[in-house]
Amino acid sequence: MKIYLNDFSNAPLRVRIAMALKKLQIEEVHIDLERPDWLRHCPEFASLNPQHMLPVLVDGKQIIRQSLAIIEYLEEKHPLPSLFPPDAPGRARVRSLALMIACDGQPLLNLRVRNYLASEMSPQHAEKWLKHWMELSLREYEASLALDGVAGRYSHGDSPTLADVCLVPQMLMAQRFSVPTAPYRRATRIFEACIELPEFAIVAASTAVVSNA
Amino acid sequence: MKIYLNDFSNAPLRVRIAMALKKLQIEEVHIDLERPDWLRHCPEFASLNPQHMLPVLVDGKQIIRQSLAIIEYLEEKHPLPSLFPPDAPGRARVRSLALMIACDGQPLLNLRVRNYLASEMSPQHAEKWLKHWMELSLREYEASLALDGVAGRYSHGDSPTLADVCLVPQMLMAQRFSVPTAPYRRATRIFEACIELPEFAIVAASTAVVSNA
Numbered sequence: 001m002k003i004y005l006n007d008f009s010n011a012p013l014r015v016r017i018a019m020a021l022k023k024l025q026i027e028e029v030h031i032d033l034e035r036p037d038w039l040r041h042c043p044e045f046a047s048l049n050p051q052h053m054l055p056v057l058v059d060g061k062q063i064i065r066q067s068l069a070i071i072e073y074l075e076e077k078h079p080l081p082s083l084f085p086p087d088a089p090g091r092a093r094v095r096s097l098a099l100m101i102a103c104d105g106q107p108l109l110n111l112r113v114r115n116y117l118a119s120e121m122s123p124q125h126a127e128k129w130l131k132h133w134m135e136l137s138l139r140e141y142e143a144s145l146a147l148d149g150v151a152g153r154y155s156h157g158d159s160p161t162l163a164d165v166c167l168v169p170q171m172l173m174a175q176r177f178s179v180p181t182a183p184y185r186r187a188t189r190i191f192e193a194c195i196e197l198p199e200f201a202i203v204a205a206s207t208a209v210v211s212n213a
Numbered sequence: 214m215k216i217y218l219n220d221f222s223n224a225p226l227r228v229r230i231a232m233a234l235k236k237l238q239i240e241e242v243h244i245d246l247e248r249p250d251w252l253r254h255c256p257e258f259a260s261l262n263p264q265h266m267l268p269v270l271v272d273g274k275q276i277i278r279q280s281l282a283i284i285e286y287l288e289e290k291h292p293l294p295s296l297f298p299p300d301a302p303g304r305a306r307v308r309s310l311a312l313m314i315a316c317d318g319q320p321l322l323n324l325r326v327r328n329y330l331a332s333e334m335s336p337q338h339a340e341k342w343l344k345h346w347m348e349l350s351l352r353e354y355e356a357s358l359a360l361d362g363v364a365g366r367y368s369h370g371d372s373p374t375l376a377d378v379c380l381v382p383q384m385l386m387a388q389r390f391s392v393p394t395a396p397y398r399r400a401t402r403i404f405e406a407c408i409e410l411p412e413f414a415i416v417a418a419s420t421a422v423v424s425n426a
Contacts, residue, residue, distance in 0.1 A: 050356030051317065062302040063361070066316065069308035076301045088289045089275040095282035103279065103316045104264065108326070116345070125333065132329070143263030148276070 002027045003070075004045060005055040007206045009033075010106045011067040012055040013169035018071045020199035021160060022078050026057075033111065053112070068102055071162060083162045094156050097144060097163035101170045105137030109173065134179045137170060142184040153193050160194060168194050172207050215240045216283075217258060218268040220419045222246075223319045224280040225268040226382035231284045233412035234373060235291050239270075246324065266325070281315055284375060296375045307369050310357060310376035314383045318350030322386065347392045350383060355397040366406050373407060381407050385420045 003019070003026045005012035019026060031042045033054065039046055048056045049065050057064040057073065064070050075083055084091045107113070109130055117126035150156060155163035171191045174181050181188050194200040216232070216239045218225035232239060244255045246267065252259055262269045262278050270277040270286065277283050288296055297304045320326070322343055330339035363369060368376035384404045387394050394401050407413040 047360065050360060051313065051353050053317070059302070062305065064302075064305045064309055065357070066309040066312035068316075069305050069312055072308055073301060073305040076304070088286060089272070089277075091289070092275065092277045092282050092286040095285055096277055096279040099279040099282055099315075100264065102312075103281075103320050104266070107316050107320050113321070116342075120338065120341070121334075128333070129329075140264050144278070147260065147263060 002029060002058045003055055004029045004031055004042075004048065004058075006030055006032055009054055010110065010169040010173055011053070011102075013172070013203050013207070014067045014102075014165045015055045015057070015070050015074075016203050017165045017168065017200055018074060018083060018162075020202065021081060021083060021165070022074060023081075024074065024078060053110075068098065068162070071165065081159070083160070083165060085156055085161065090156060093148065093150070094161045094163045097141065097155055098166040100141060100144065101137060101166040104140075105133070105170055106166075106173070108133040108137075109177075130177055131179055134174050134177055138174060138179070138181065138184045138187060141167065141170075142187050145186040145190075153190075155190055160197065160200075164190065164194050164200075167191065168200050168203070169207075172204060176207070215242060215271045216268055217242045217244055217255075217261065217271075219243055219245055222267055223323065223382040223386050224266070224315075226385070226416050226420070227280045227315075227378050228268045228270070228283050228287075230378045230381065230413055230416050231287060231296060231375075233415065234294060234296060234378070235287060236294075237287065237291060266323075281311065281375075284378065294372070296373070296378060298369055298374065303369060306361065306363070307374045307376045310354065310368055311379040313354060313357065314350060314379040317353075318346070318383055319386070321346040321350075322390075343390055344392055347383075347387050347390055351387060351392070351394065351397045351400060354380065354383075355400050358399040358403075366403075368403055373410065373413075377403065377407050377413075380404065381413050381417070382420075385417060389420070 003015065005015060005028060029042065031038055031045055031054065033052065048063055051065065055067055055070060057070045064073055071083065084094055117129055152158050154160050155167060167187060168191060171181055195204045216228065218228060218241060220243065242255065244251050244258055244267065246265065261276055264278065268280055268283060270283045277286055284296065297307055330342055365371050367373050368380060380400060381404055384394055408417045
């Protein structure tokens, strides 16, 4: 297997955390899609993903795009340790929290949207957009945690799941965007519990290097 | 079980198609979130989903938000007929096509984004935005079909899957936005094959009524 990713984008971070939690060693190919000449550095990538988005997993002839599809595939091939609860309602809750970020949160804030905003709108409009959707995403995650009333060290119980795998990169992105995360107390407590684990801490450290660069 | 949805939005349509393909009878509660007084008509909904988005499935004490989490849950509880291929690589491909629309396509075009655009931007900017992201979403789906080179009547093989369940509402939304779909020949061929099936046709018909209203 071979995984195409970078060190700091939201969706690749999910897969890196999932790989670390599952103790999977997969050959990594790093691409910096913010560099205009990325195609020259990694010409094969253009034929792997028409979206030109990371991450992409290649397993033999199989090309798997979209971070959550990759993680579900890794879960099927390497079930333990699992990133999902053992019960169907628990799995549904974890998937719904994950999708809340992966569908309604991050895609409104990702690189290609930021590029579009930069080319089509004023900096004020762009900044307002990013802040609005980031805050809404964290507020809704927090409200879901409160409504569901499920206690635990992580988003669902006392083991990290796909929900945490999505939450942590979103919180790191909020920090990069200078959006305060403290008002989201449950999400912040879970984030802090996660980054005490080495599997999350490594990822948090690599994004810190990038945002200081 | 009880499902909260409406007749025309993208994510509820996915669940309606999935329920029809699986022959599931679930009590439906219809809410029109475009009406400013929806809360008065359905006060319990506010406590079901802090996102105030449809669909939501309630199964006993379990509240499941996010269309793809609902469909995965229905698949686990009622495995046949399956909306997923029998092999792990096939399931990964189907999930990646579905997420391509559910993450990177539809959330940039949904009601709350349209409301934000209407309040913050000129009609020209808003229209350009919707056209841009809708076209990109269809172009990338088409390019994935071409790159993967997997032949079949539907997006993956000769049975409808979660990928088609996501594609068809996106194509219907393109029609509502007056975005031409004919350039996407593979996607159009699959869309037409789908709506020959009654499970998809009913949904297409109900959105046509709405868009003519």
